[in-house]
Amino acid sequence: MIYRKLGKSDVEVSAITFGAWAVGGWMWGGTDEEQSIAAIRQAIELGITTIDTAAVYGFGRSEEIVARAIEPYKRENLQILTKFGLRWDITEPAPKRWDTTDRNGNPATVSHWAKADGIIYECEQSLKRLKTDYIDVFQQHWPDPGTPIEESAVALIKLIEQGKIRAAGESNFSAELLDQISRQVPIASNQPPYSMVNRGIEDEVLPYCVENDISVIVYSPLQRGLLTGKITPDYKFNGDDHRAASPLFKGENLRRVNAFLNEIRPIAQSYGATLAQLVINWTLNRPGITAVLVGARNPQQAKENAMALQFELKETEIAEINEMLDDLEITA
Ligand SMILES: NC(=O)c1ccc[n+]([C@@H]2O[C@H](COP(=O)([O-])OP(=O)(O)OC[C@H]3O[C@@H](n4cnc5c(N)ncnc54)[C@H](OP(=O)(O)O)[C@@H]3O)[C@@H](O)[C@H]2O)c1
Numbered sequence: 001m002i003y004r005k006l007g008k009s010d011v012e013v014s015a016i017t018f019g020a021w022a023v024g025g026w027m028w029g030g031t032d033e034e035q036s037i038a039a040i041r042q043a044i045e046l047g048i049t050t051i052d053t054a055a056v057y058g059f060g061r062s063e064e065i066v067a068r069a070i071e072p073y074k075r076e077n078l079q080i081l082t083k084f085g086l087r088w089d090i091t092e093p094a095p096k097r098w099d100t101t102d103r104n105g106n107p108a109t110v111s112h113w114a115k116a117d118g119i120i121y122e123c124e125q126s127l128k129r130l131k132t133d134y135i136d137v138f139q140q141h142w143p144d145p146g147t148p149i150e151e152s153a154v155a156l157i158k159l160i161e162q163g164k165i166r167a168a169g170e171s172n173f174s175a176e177l178l179d180q181i182s183r184q185v186p187i188a189s190n191q192p193p194y195s196m197v198n199r200g201i202e203d204e205v206l207p208y209c210v211e212n213d214i215s216v217i218v219y220s221p222l223q224r225g226l227l228t229g230k231i232t233p234d235y236k237f238n239g240d241d242h243r244a245a246s247p248l249f250k251g252e253n254l255r256r257v258n259a260f261l262n263e264i265r266p267i268a269q270s271y272g273a274t275l276a277q278l279v280i281n282w283t284l285n286r287p288g289i290t291a292v293l294v295g296a297r298n299p300q301q302a303k304e305n306a307m308a309l310q311f312e313l314k315e316t317e318i319a320e321i322n323e324m325l326d327d328l329e330i331t332a
Contacts, residue, residue: 004215006189020051027242036069053083083171114151120158141171153181173205178205179212191218194216233255
């Protein structure tokens, strides 16, 4: 495993980081808690020291599962990244909110909410659920158009001073917003989406982060399972699994992605690797990417993903993959 410092902070993370959204169950058709715990422990046994979660994942359930999973390990050897700013208990009107169902399947509304007192409150709640007395990186999950950035920054500075968080991070922030907030509080990392089939950050966000020493921890590098090659046109998703409605997982897009995966499969095979391992390896090879957040639902997936750096891609192979990607057209 490779370990890397985040921005100007002293937090060091494993380049492959365990993403704990799916293990929370919400939007992923439910969860098997014992398998989830076993997956996290398998990842840790293979050198993954960093786990990314969020309050909203499973409406607290993901953080609770992470707490149980890390019980046998020394806290100081692990880094827990969590997120605030998506609240399911806000009754006041928020400029950005959306309807969903909660961890019990009941109707719920999630609000983008990053007011100072809300951030302090959410930190306390996350600390309790995670059964820890500090969070390594506390990240704003999404921008909140209803709260000035300066106000959120005040709360983050306070939490750093109190030792409740080691560093502040952002998620889904544009270069412009990152620039605004990092004038108020040091930002260790940004967490944007990035995969072979979703490379939007290469235009602005990634160059901005590289230039300003903000680490980039990318999410959904397997494009939520699509890039493992296992999704066929008749693949069945369970319950509230959000992938069932994604245009990427259907029709012509799915056909083209699978055709591309078949073309790169021989490269994976030449290293005795799986497609998932090749995809993770390629992603971490991209200039400017600090770490990848990969989700896993069971120990087999966790093991496969954690071992994705067991081989080194040749420049010619990377160029070959990039050329094929240039020809891969995805429609929204
Ligand atoms: N900040 C944000 O807004 C945001 C948004 C999304 C994600 N994230 C973070 O990034 C993490 C990773 O992203 P993600 O979970 O969306 O997507 P991902 O890592 O691209 O895909 C994870 C999913 O793919 C399947 N999978 C994983 N490894 C596999 C393997 N080796 N073989 C076959 N299938 C495999 C599993 O689902 P199935 O077994 O059900 O197919 C797993 O839940 C999240 O857990 C979360 O921590 C952050």
